Amino acid sequence: MTIPSASRSQRWAVLRRSATFWVGASITLMWVFLAIFGELIAPFDPLGTPQDVLNKLDSPSAEHWFGTDQLGRDVLSRVIVGARQALTVALAATALGTVFGTFVGLVVGYFGGIVDDIIGRILDAFLSIPLVITAMVALTALGPNTLGVVIVIGLVFTPLIAKTVRAAVLAERHLDYVSAAQLRREGPLHIMLVEILPNVTNVITVEFTVRLGYAIFTVLALSFLGFGVEPSVPDWGLAIAQHYGFLTGDIWWPVLFPALAIASLVVGINLLSDGIAQAYES
Amino acid sequence: MTRFVIRRIGLALVTLFLLSILVFVGTQLLPGDVGRRVLGPFATPEAVDALNERLGTDRALVVQYGDWIGNAVQGDLGDSISASRPVTELLGRALRNSAKLAVVSFVIVVPLGLLGGILAALRRGKLTDRLITVGGLSATVIPEFVSGIVLIIVFAVWLDWFPGTATAPPGSGFITQLHHLILPAIPLVLVLFGYIARITRAGVIEALESDYVRTATLKGLPRTTIIRREVLRNALLPTIAVVASQIGYLIGGLVVVEVLFNYQGIGRLLFDAAQKADFPLLAGGVLVVGAAFQVTMLLADISYSVLNPRIRVGGKT
């Protein structure tokens, strides 16, 4: 006997009872909120004021809970608004990669054969270089800037997402509704976008949330390596890069707090996407 | 099977060729005027032209590519601009160092990841499973420099158990080198653990739910035999390829870890090359990294086919 698979409402029921989903959603929403309204909440100006230089690298105190950085700016305030850079860049890059990847995956999966072989090879070649290195090379060649980071990560995600979408499309491709559409003379574009695409949106949703996590990971790694962020922008990766040299002097606060912020954001997004994936699976 | 192996090697060669084009485009075409990029905006046009001539970047692209790849195949990747030494020499030393770090990481993470995945699958839905799955996945998404920073703060700065740098003093023995490499290996281990554990868990669960495990169970085979012979044998096979594919990630992770722990490996070398716009070094390094990845995948696929009777013995007779 076949057990009916979970409907949308049952999926929601699973999601509602999933502790990881709620924890992940709360953390993520908190950072999204801070990214948007951070300035209103931050106790000090995150960009700093000219007087700040007087209290460089102060350890955590009642006034500066997280201490101050090498320019005397309040670490807490910079942590609060620091999510904005990472989140917007990652979101834009993931969206770009998802749109391109979905399209490439649809084309490759639908046409198969020689198209699949050729594009498959190119994607493989692309994927044999680690993302961070590809980004580094491209940003070196193009010159470092935020838009460049978005485009590079988006382009590198394209083959990754295309691979997943292709697999899903291949499974759909052999279903008879595709033949039925051909039997009423639908064009390839109609079949890909109207017939197949709605059936692979689950896969794309899950892929998007997973990739978003990796995008944040990569954006921060790049800003840590000094690619793509203006030195004055409050950014967690950059903050760590600028201050980890002070660790030997036992000055840990400008580094540890951004690090914890990063950890909480990526773990939060990960728990959220894990919850969503679980709900689709069950 | 010979047919499969030949086909697979052919594919790898095609991919390598495409890779070399990508690298060429990324390092020689995208930068535009290489001489200007290297010397900066204040250099005289004559100096820029001279450098371009020395580097050969003033020639037709096809000629440049043919020259570059022709030499590369013979083991000559040109000279580094910043260090004025052969790229291969720089790469050789860096690769040796990175290999040490990679081996330490893999030796720790592979058994741990497999064990974690198997354990999670066998205790599916229970607390152990959730801890391994959620914990592993969370560890996977934390960037290496974040976990690395926390490790340095706790174990090097506060507790002073491990050195905060990965580079052991010259002439150090095996134990000292290992002592320096443990802390940098952990961020890589953390990222890889969740991934390997998750793939292993999925494979084991699929096998556990298969019809042949049902047959074995209903035959009355003891549970331990079933897990060892029916489940693991079939479930671990595909994880070979997955573990191998992580070599690619690992090299990317090395960039960050080697910069953070100040270690002269391939990642650090590429990072420095990028900072100094040393395109010949960058091109050679990326090509070698990509080739290493392709070779690893090739070896993994071949060993998979050797171990899998479906490919080894072929179809119906």
Added chain:
Amino acid sequence: MVTTTPQVLTVDNLGIDYKVGTEWKRAVRDVSFSIAQGESLGLVGESGCGKTTVAMAIMAYLPRNGRVGEGSIRLGGREVENLSASELRQMRVNQVSMVYQDPGKSLNPSIRVGRQVADVFELMDVPKDEWDDRVVDILRKVQIADPESVVRRYPHQLSGGMLQRVVIAMAIASEPELLVLDEPTTGLDATVEAEVLDLISNLRAETGTSVLFISHSLAVIRRMCDRVGVLYAGRLLAEGPAESIFTDPRHPYTVGLLRSLPTGEVSRNEAQLDTIPGTLPPLGAQIQGCIYADRCPIAEDVCREAEPDLLPLEGDRFSRCYFPERAPDLPRVVAADPPVRQRSEETLLEISDTSKTFEQEGSPVFALKDIDLSIKVGETVALVGESGSGKSTLAKVILGIHVPDEGGIIELGGDVLHDSLHSRSGDEIRSVQMVFQNPDSALNRRHSVRRIVGRAVQRLRGLGRKGSNERTLDLLTEVRMGHQHLTAKPSHLSGGLKQRVAIARAFAGSPALVVLDEPTSALDVSVQAAIINLLAELQAEENVAYLFISHDLNVVRYVADRVAVMYLGRLMEVGTAERIFAGPHHPYSEALLSAAPDREEGTRIRLKGEIPAASDPPPGCPFQTRCHRKIGEICETVEPPLEEVEPGYSIRCHIPVAELAALQQLVPPE
């Protein structure tokens, strides 16, 4: 408690629950039966009735989201629920074995077959040096030719029929008291199924093992079992000796099931099939009264108030019905009168010299070879043959999905059809449409019924949105659906309704020919009857021709005007349905017909060997490697042509028809 009864298995008041989402729902309720020493009990029912669930509970191997909610299962006098892990293991080693569907997945892909069979002897503590001999012996017992070489093979190197024999060998090796067979032949080809069923019967006669046989097929159950239990929505509705259950049923559900089954005696020109109205209640539905009352033509108020018990009747049988005596005279749901058809002698489709060769890893696969076939206006031609015979390829060539090899010509209404979909005109495409086997695959699950049918109307009729809405509703009415279904997605429809939507879509452009690719094989018996009736009615109304692909010979006999038998990409025999079924037959058709499970035992023709690969067809007659009537060298060297030997009857065989007629009066040679 002391048990002195010879019952091998006793199931008492069994209730089984499944967890759906977050709640436990009862899927099986109050099921009781027992199996005596040497007896075989069949459990029969449509999909979702819980038959496999019951079997898995007996094996103590319910899925993770299943549990025994109440009742007891006693095997050899011991309660299965109470066994410790090691006792359970011992029980599986010695007392009970199971064989199930899909033998291709039942064996470990990375261990040699011999080793997997040897496990059983190891578990029985047979000394190691005897294993090899015992394995070969047991494989020989399940009639595997050359067992010495089979033991060294891996599962993927064996055919489905061979694998199922290996699984059966493992199951009987320990001489268990009870053998549980769960759809052991479903998915196998007819001739292979027949062999496996024969094997099981012989082994039973030899060993006296008790059997629990689970199947959706009434014919298979009838052939294999002493007693039968009829399951419906997790309840046992009737139980009794097989003969009386099938010849003198006393539950309205059993009566309905039997009536909806084409028997091969009546054709669609004589009477419509009767059907069962309504649909199966959903899993775990709380229903007051009889679970079947909603669909029962003789249900009264009492039926809806309290559920009847499984009441004993004369002749050692039981029926869960208040009015078992009324069941045999159940009023028909569907009038018997068949719809009136117009017949025509005009040729609609003419296929000549059509072949199709695929490339597979550089070598050619001859999927179709020299097909000549015609279909008249309004006619039903059935295409019969086992898997790999080329039925579906032929259908796809006609539809234009595959392009035939150079030289093949397909004419529709006298005009040559363009060979690929891309080159066909709108009119050509509209004229030839298809209904697929599995509606779950054929309907886009994200689109509503309105969209699925409406889009076809727009494309095939060239209608705008407004006109298409009207026509869509008309089409739905024609397939006995209504506007309430317009917004439904396929997942909200039953299997029968989904297939109706697919039929409506195929009829959107008033086609001249519809290819029906096993249109009922994914459906339950009661639903199948309604779909067959519907197709017959539509044909009468629209005067459309059908190419009906099926492996079910009883269905073919019921629906077809003419039959074409395929083997290895060739037509072996083409003729009117009466002629093909009456004989004299082509030797292959003869074997195929004799394989039907409802045929008398002892008349079965056993074919040698396996179907050859289409990439490597044998020289001479394609059937010569397996033919039981081979006459000699000519069969191996010369391929016989498809010759019209009687008006409207063609055959591809070296043996003259008169001789075949004489031969087939005799008992077939061993």
